[in-house]
Amino acid sequence: MITAQRAGKAAGKHVSRALLGLRSLLGARQDHHCPACGGDVVGFFRYGDCADWGCPACGASPRERLVNALLDAGVLALPQSGAILHMAPSEQSLVNRFGGAAGDYVPADIDPSRYAILGVQPVDLMALDQPSRFDLFYASHVMEHVPDDAAVLRNIYASLRPGGEAWLIVPLWDKRTEDGQPGMSAAERERRFGQWDHVRQYGPDFADRIAAAGFVVTPIGADAVPQNERARMGLGEILFRAVKPAAAR
Ligand SMILES: [Zn+2]
Structure with a gap:
């Protein structure tokens, strides 16, 4: 639409x-x-x-630039020869970077027909059932579309190996998260959440929802990149780094 x-x-x-x-x-x-x-x-x-x-x-958008800058600065590191599940793989620089580093790279979406790149797998996060397969899960502007985010966060946690990480970016406002109701019209969702297919609007308490699934969470923004570099890169948004504890099963 x-x-x-x-x-x-x-x-x-x-x-x-x-x-x-x-x-x-x-x-x-x-x-x-x-x-x-x-x-x-x-x-x-x-x-x-x-x-x-x-x-x-x-x-590239400010958030695509942020992820690249965090990787370049060594704030984030890709698992070497690991397994990466890359949801909604529309950011070409990250397709290249993740695909180049991973031993098992899985670009995926609920609707693979939206993508020009080859090999996008059909994955519905509500039904993700691949226990302890991945070292890294990446989803930028995906969680605001899923019907039950608590269930999806549990599925992501289960899909990671102990010590594995999920990097999540969502549109944020500075208030608490507001969830939509089932049956809310597309027009109402656009008015309240800024886009017709967003089912909620997250606030900084997104971190609490991630932690509730068992993760150790660190929000990372542009200020993690050296000041003289970040000023000219127009970085934006917050990446929530969610680590599954190494001692977890
Ligand atoms: Zn560019």
């Missing part, structure tokens, strides 16, 4: 991207850096309320 709100945001994105291209042609200084594609750029294009959203070279 394309709503008027999303169509407006998308149109603004094209204008902003075109203006960046023009500035670049006119010789503006390339004083920004994209850790997703490694490019130096004149700035990032606007999307909705975010003025520094997309990389004009590769399209």
